[in-house]
Amino acid sequence: MAQLLPSVWRHIPERYSLLGSHCENCGKDYFPQRPICPTCRRKGKIVQKLMPREGKIFSHTLVHAAPAGFELEAPYHLAIVELKNGVHLLSQIVDSDSEAIQINSPVKMVFRKISEDGKQGAIAYGYKFKVVRNAAAASKPGKPVGKQSTSSKK
Amino acid sequence: MNRSGIVGYGTSVPRMRIKVGEIAKVWGKDGERVSSGLGIIEKSVPALDEDSATLAVEAARVAVEAGKINPQKIGAVFVGSESKPYAVKPTATVVAQAVGASVHMTAADLEFACKAGTAAIQACMGMVASGMIEYGLAIGSDTAQGKPGDALEYSAGGGAAAYVIGKPAESIAVIEDTYSFTTDTPDFWRRQHEEFPEHGGRFTAEPAYFKHVVSATRGLLEKTGMKIGDFDFVVFHQPNGKFPGRAAKILGVPDEKIKQGLITPILGNTYSASSMVGLASVLDVAKAGERILMTSYGSGAGSDSFWFTVTDKIEEEGRRQPESVFEMLKDKVNVDYATYAKHRRKIKSL
Numbered sequence: 196m197a198q199l200l201p202s203v204w205r206h207i208p209e210r211y212s213l214l215g216s217h218c219e220n221c222g223k224d225y226f227p228q229r230p231i232c233p234t235c236r237r238k239g240k241i242v243q244k245l246m247p248r249e250g251k252i253f254s255h256t257l258v259h260a261a262p263a264g265f266e267l268e269a270p271y272h273l274a275i276v277e278l279k280n281g282v283h284l285l286s287q288i289v290d291s292d293s294e295a296i297q298i299n300s301p302v303k304m305v306f307r308k309i310s311e312d313g314k315q316g317a318i319a320y321g322y323k324f325k326v327v328r329n330a331a332a333a334s335k336p337g338k339p340v341g342k343q344s345t346s347s348k349k
Numbered sequence: 350m351n352r353s354g355i356v357g358y359g360t361s362v363p364r365m366r367i368k369v370g371e372i373a374k375v376w377g378k379d380g381e382r383v384s385s386g387l388g389i390i391e392k393s394v395p396a397l398d399e400d401s402a403t404l405a406v407e408a409a410r411v412a413v414e415a416g417k418i419n420p421q422k423i424g425a426v427f428v429g430s431e432s433k434p435y436a437v438k439p440t441a442t443v444v445a446q447a448v449g450a451s452v453h454m455t456a457a458d459l460e461f462a463c464k465a466g467t468a469a470i471q472a473c474m475g476m477v478a479s480g481m482i483e484y485g486l487a488i489g490s491d492t493a494q495g496k497p498g499d500a501l502e503y504s505a506g507g508g509a510a511a512y513v514i515g516k517p518a519e520s521i522a523v524i525e526d527t528y529s530f531t532t533d534t535p536d537f538w539r540r541q542h543e544e545f546p547e548h549g550g551r552f553t554a555e556p557a558y559f560k561h562v563v564s565a566t567r568g569l570l571e572k573t574g575m576k577i578g579d580f581d582f583v584v585f586h587q588p589n590g591k592f593p594g595r596a597a598k599i600l601g602v603p604d605e606k607i608k609q610g611l612i613t614p615i616l617g618n619t620y621s622a623s624s625m626v627g628l629a630s631v632l633d634v635a636k637a638g639e640r641i642l643m644t645s646y647g648s649g650a651g652s653d654s655f656w657f658t659v660t661d662k663i664e665e666e667g668r669r670q671p672e673s674v675f676e677m678l679k680d681k682v683n684v685d686y687a688t689y690a691k692h693r694r695k696i697k698s699l
Contacts, residue, residue, distance in 0.1 A: 207446060211406075211443075211446055211447045212446075212447065212449060267397055267691065267699070268397055268398065289396070289398065290364045290396075292682075305407065306403050306406040306407055306447055307398040307399065308397075308398040308399065308400060308402075308403055308434075309398070318400075318402075318434055318435070320403065320406075320443060323398070328680050
């Protein structure tokens with residue numbers, strides 16, 4: 196993979212932060228990035244735009260015969276994720292129970308190691324997605340544990 | 350002292366856990382005895398695709414969001430860790446890029462065994478208070494290593510905590526003061542190119558952990574004129590579930606004041622993140638006006654002690670992390686030793 200190092204580096208903004216494209220002429224979002232808008236062609240005005248980090252599972256599969264570099268992770272879940280702006284992308288689904296991985300399950304982006312160039316080479320990081328466990332519980336404030344003291348303030 | 354404070358905070362922990370009893374079984378030990386001796390029920394297990402950089406990024410993203418800051422205004426990113434994915438190449442640059450920081454900032458990785466994260470807080474405090482930067486990001490993140498069969502294997506876990514340090518007026522907790530106590534004490538180390546750390550067994554207790562934690566805490570009290578009873582919450586570095594309790598006893602802290610920040614029993618020792626995850630758990634519930642004392646410990650050896658006062662900003666919508674530490678720890682899956690050995694690459698061919 197050493198010869199692909201420039202490619203890994205070039206994709207960092209996309210893979211770390213979901214930086215995609217937006218056409219200011221027709222309003223469509225694209226991921227991965229595109230140099231021209233396929234709808235508007237020469238009339239299009241492409242700018243960079245961060246994609247939403249939440250979405251839902253559009254379709255999914257379980258990979259048993261993994262490609263080189265992913266053997267240790269097999270079997271793993273792979274899904275087409277539909278982001279909140281309608282953009283589709285392919286991603287591994289991690290940190291989720293198999294039964295929770297269903298079409299329309301809400302997912303959010305997480306940051307993970309994607310691949311590494313052997314033990315000595317560079318590490319490629321990027322996005323994967325996980326099923327949002329319990330949307331309600333995820334915004335619950337903490338409950339104190341144990342008895343709280345009532346010491347007087349100075 | 351020009352003050353600074355915690356503007357945002359976030360934590361991140363792996364989803365997999367292994368019970369201490371499951372590890373003990375492999376090495377022919379009595380699991381219940383080991384578990385109760387260490388005060389640890391289970392520890393986190395970072396997956397194959399997790400390392401101290403990914404955990405740091407996840408925690409940092411939560412901290413930046415909870416801080417409600419523009420990441421482009423971050424002037425410094427410091428990551429404290431002793432389990433860096435690269436021996437040479439900073440983790441801090443990965444974090445900076447992933448949180449959307451600008452290129453006009455400084456960054457570095459720090460190492461001081463388990464206290465590099467709190468040293469990062471101190472570095473950010475100085476830079477914010479001097480006006481060098483507007484915000485600093487201080488992170489403690491580790492995927493701790495323990496040699497198979499060694500006592501450390503029962504406790505070495507993974508996790509990260511991130512803190513956005515900024516001006517007191519924007520802070521959910523003001524850092525009133527800090528005091529450090531540092532000596533040259535070789536109680537725990539990992540030599541260059543070695544895979545697993547070594548330690549001095551019982552030597553890691555009295556002349557190492559307790560001497561430094563107690564001295565730094567007493568030093569902070571003396572420097573500030575505070576009494577230990579003035580604090581509502583106390584957080585110590587937690588290499589196991591027992592040491593913080595003993596340190597609390599020596600310093601006259603009742604057990605109920607350390608409970609909220611004692612996470613190691615169900616997470617394991619997250620090294621650079623250890624006391625910082627404990628502090629995050631306290632911030633999950635602390636109310637305006639409450640005082641928090643935190644003392645870290647790093648082998649080698651040193652302790653950083655801090656006094657935080659919680660402000661009313663903590664009550665504002667979305668200023669705490671969205672999921673509390675205890676809530677986050679409920680989402681888990683327990684694995685057996687074989688799965689753990691694979692994910693931690695303890696099998697020779699991996």
